[in-house]
Amino acid sequence: MVKFSKDEKNLLSLLRGEAIAEESSFEMIKQLANRHAIMPLLGDILWKDQDVYRISMRTISQYYHLLFKTKYYVGLLRESGIETVILKGFPVAQYYPIPQLRKSGDIDLLLLNPGDIDRAVEVLEQHGVRRMSTQHANYHVAMISDEQIEIELHLSMTEELDSVRMNHKLSKLQGELKNHVVQVEILENSFPVLSPGYQAFSLLLHMLHHFMRSGFGLKLLLDWTYFWNHGMEKSERKIYRRLIREFGLSGFSEMISSACFFELGLDDSSLIGTRVSEETARQFLKDVLSSHEFGGMEDHQMVAMRGTRLWDYIREFHHQMHINYPRAGAVFIIWPVLWIMTYIRFSVNNHTVRSTSLFKVLKSARERSSYLDEIQLFRR
Numbered sequence: 001m002v003k004f005s006k007d008e009k010n011l012l013s014l015l016r017g018e019a020i021a022e023e024s025s026f027e028m029i030k031q032l033a034n035r036h037a038i039m040p041l042l043g044d045i046l047w048k049d050q051d052v053y054r055i056s057m058r059t060i061s062q063y064y065h066l067l068f069k070t071k072y073y074v075g076l077l078r079e080s081g082i083e084t085v086i087l088k089g090f091p092v093a094q095y096y097p098i099p100q101l102r103k104s105g106d107i108d109l110l111l112l113n114p115g116d117i118d119r120a121v122e123v124l125e126q127h128g129v130r131r132m133s134t135q136h137a138n139y140h141v142a143m144i145s146d147e148q149i150e151i152e153l154h155l156s157m158t159e160e161l162d163s164v165r166m167n168h169k170l171s172k173l174q175g176e177l178k179n180h181v182v183q184v185e186i187l188e189n190s191f192p193v194l195s196p197g198y199q200a201f202s203l204l205l206h207m208l209h210h211f212m213r214s215g216f217g218l219k220l221l222l223d224w225t226y227f228w229n230h231g232m233e234k235s236e237r238k239i240y241r242r243l244i245r246e247f248g249l250s251g252f253s254e255m256i257s258s259a260c261f262f263e264l265g266l267d268d269s270s271l272i273g274t275r276v277s278e279e280t281a282r283q284f285l286k287d288v289l290s291s292h293e294f295g296g297m298e299d300h301q302m303v304a305m306r307g308t309r310l311w312d313y314i315r316e317f318h319h320q321m322h323i324n325y326p327r328a329g330a331v332f333i334i335w336p337v338l339w340i341m342t343y344i345r346f347s348v349n350n351h352t353v354r355s356t357s358l359f360k361v362l363k364s365a366r367e368r369s370s371y372l373d374e375i376q377l378f379r380r
Contacts, residue, residue, distance in 0.1 A: 002282040007032055008289050014042055015222065016265045032289075036217035040101040056101060063093070063100040069149055070107050071189050073124065077109070080123045082116045084109040084192065085181055087154065087202060088223070091193040094186055095226040103219070106150035108140075110194075110202075112178045114155040117141060124151065158205040166247060173243075180239075196232045197239030203227065204244065204253055211252075215291040218264075225260045229267050251275045251375030259285040280374050 004012070007028040010020045014029065015038070030051060033039040040056040042049075067090060077084055087110050093102040111117060121131060124143055129151060132142045140154040156174055160167050180195040194202060203223060210216035232240075244253045250273065257271035258281035272281075 002279060002286050004282075004286065004289070012263045015218070016263075036219055036291075037103045038217075038219050038222065040103065041096075041222070043098075043101060059103050060100040063102075063104065066090075066104055066107060066149065067186065067189070069145075069147075071191065073107060073129075073151060074109065074192065076123055076127055077120055080119065082120050082123065083112045083178070083181075084120075084153075085112065085177070085194050086110075086191055087157070088206065090186055090191060091184060091199060092203070092223045092227055094184065095230040096222075097226075099186075102223075106152060108152045108154060110154040110157065110177070112181070114174065117153060117155060120153050124153075157202045158209045169247060195236060195239075197236035197243070200227065200232070200236075200240045201243045204249060204256065207256060208249065208252060215287060217291050218288060221256070221260050221264055221285075221288060224256055225264045225266045228257075228260075228271065229265070248377060248379045251379075252377060255281055255284050255375050259288070276375060 007025055010025055011029050011032050013020050026046065026049070030039060030042070030046070030049070033042055034055075039052055040059045043052055043056050046052045070086060070090065074084055074086070087108040089104045089108060090099075093099040093104065096102050111120060121141060121143065125131070128146045129143045132144050132150075135142055137159055139156050139159045140152045143151045143153065145151065156170060158170070161170070177194060177198065180198045181192050182195050183190045184193050185191075193199060203220075207216060207220050207224070210220070244250045253271070254273040254276045257266060257268075257273075258276050258278065260266035261269060261272050262278060262281060263285055
């Protein structure tokens with residue numbers, strides 16, 4: 001049976017808006033909240049605490065700065081005929097009790113026409129933004145402004161999945177998005193975002209991406225909770241349910257929603273379904289609590305797989321090869337060479353970057369994948 005530590009229980013209680021009696025544990029709670037980049041959200045309870053106050057003021061200042069910078073860059077691209085929508089960030093923060101207290105560190109823009117990517121990069125470069133020397137993903141281009149604001153130009157809502165069928169569906173979905181853009185008003189400024197059903201699906205894909213890599217922290221679960229607690233029209237909810245059914249993500253959605261329902265104050269019980277047990281939902285939440293804001297608190301925590309059989313390890317390794325070498329991976333005749341190169345990179349990173357062993361990584365992957373059979377990932 002899953003057991004949360006005293007500090008974990010207290011943090012979850014505070015995030016639900018409940019008071020706790022043990023003042024002596026506040027320092028540990030603050031440390032845990034800081035790892036998940038949610039300390040400003042404790043301000044209602046710890047409003048006299050100097051650490052919380054200082055971080056909250058910095059987060060509020062950053063919120064306004066990024067808000068108007070986002071408007072500026074979206075406007076630049078639109079003037080050049082490049083349409084985008086904003087992912088995560090402000091579209092989600094608007095549902096928080098105090099939107100300015102949701103930490104956001106970069107600007108995520110999804111190109112409605114992926115073919116605009118070269119022109120989009122060129123436009124931003126003409127206005128003091130440069131392409132970052134290291135690109136950590138092949139589904140977006142990371143750029144940085146002279147103010148050190150990172151801007152990610154997304155070609156799709158997530159990286160390629162380890163399912164050819166699902167990747168084909170993602171490509172088809174990309175073509176639908178331009179017909180499902182709405183404008184939201186934030187501080188009397190208009191911003192383009194996906195309509196609620198598609199926005200919910202993009203949030204789910206974002207969590208899936210991080211979950212299948214090194215995990216993610218509480219902030220994404222709070223995004224999910226506040227987003228759904230705001231309410232959604234029946235037509236948009238129908239869109240969301242169609243998408244998760246078509247992509248075989250109903251079980252993953254239920255696991256996410258169950259964790260939020262049992263521990264974070266999600267109101268809508270219809271989202272938890274019947275596929276996932278309460279124990280599995282709490283095991284998942286325990287996994288989230290053991291992660292930083294972007295996952296990987298433990299050096300060996302790196303990946304989750306769609307099962308624990310030998311074939312699941314092989315499929316994931318092959319998928320990692322395609323992620324590391326997206327262009328070369330299209331030439332199947334050189335796959336053996338790419339497999340060797342992927343293994344070498346993997347081993348070197350384990351030793352030099354994460355200071356861990358292959359055995360620990362595989363053991364962690366097995367533990368984190370142990371309950372994926374229950375959610376039947378990618379199965380309708």
